[in-house]
Amino acid sequence: MISGVYKIRNIVNDKFYLGSSKEIENRWEGHKQWLRGGYHDNPKLQHAWNKYGEKNFVFEIVEEIPLKSLLNREQHYLDLWESYKRGKGYNICPTANGGDNITHNPNKAAFIKKMREINTGEGNGMYGKQHTKKTIKDMKEKSVGRYTLDWFIERYGKRKGEWKFEERRQMLSNRKINYSHDNKMTGTKRGPMSEEVKKRISERKLKMRLIRKDLHFEILSGKLTLPQIESKYGISKTTILRERRKLAQQKTPSEDGVVIC
DSSP states (O other), X not given: OOOEEXXXXXXXXXXXXXXXXXXXXXXXXXXXXXXXXXXXSOHHHHHHHHHHOGXXXXXXXXXXXXXXXXXXXXXXXXXXXXXXXXXXXXXOOSSOSSOOSTTTOTTHHHHHHXXXXXXXXXXXXXXXXXXXXXXXXXXXXXXXXXXXXXXXXXXHOHHHHHHHHHHHHHHHHTOOOOOOOOOSOTTOOOOOOOHHHHHHHHHHHHHHHHHHHHHHHHHHHOOSOHHHHHHHHTOOHHHHHHHHHHHHHHOSBOTTSOXXX
């Protein structure tokens, strides 16, 4: 097996990911497996792979190096080519320390600070620009169904997908966020409501009594996104979030056996 520094290069724009390994061939097979499965630790490389397709990436050996010198030579090429910078490459970390991903990077705080400096102001690709209406529409369409249980399973496989979905659901339910909207009426006495307003409130309450059971099932199943639930039941995002908080506070098993927490 060859040990050394390698590139995963995009032949369309010549941007690349730089890495090192004591067994380059096995490492390349590992990269391909993760990228094809859609769960590579490097989100920049994964996004590019998804966008341009496997056929537009080539694997290249930069230099064959003894195992003891791997990180030093990888750092040499990182400093030389700066493949962690926007527009140059797909590396995340500017140092060769075996932690080229955000979540587990041992220098996470320093990396985030450096990336902010690199991508702030004119260094940001969208500096002085605005998305077109078509681009905004396309992004909204692509986001439909994201982060649902089916989305996680399709992306990571059944076992890992279910675990990641539950992990995200727990994280969201434990966040200390006030979703309530400040209507500027705190401490102010309301005047008498009109008959029209009373009628609207009564209709909303009646509707919630009729759909609450189905709505709770949709929230717990995770099969639909918030916009999809809004559209299906004709209710606001605020209402859905309020019902989700109620479910989280119950901390009891639901009728279908799902533990709410």
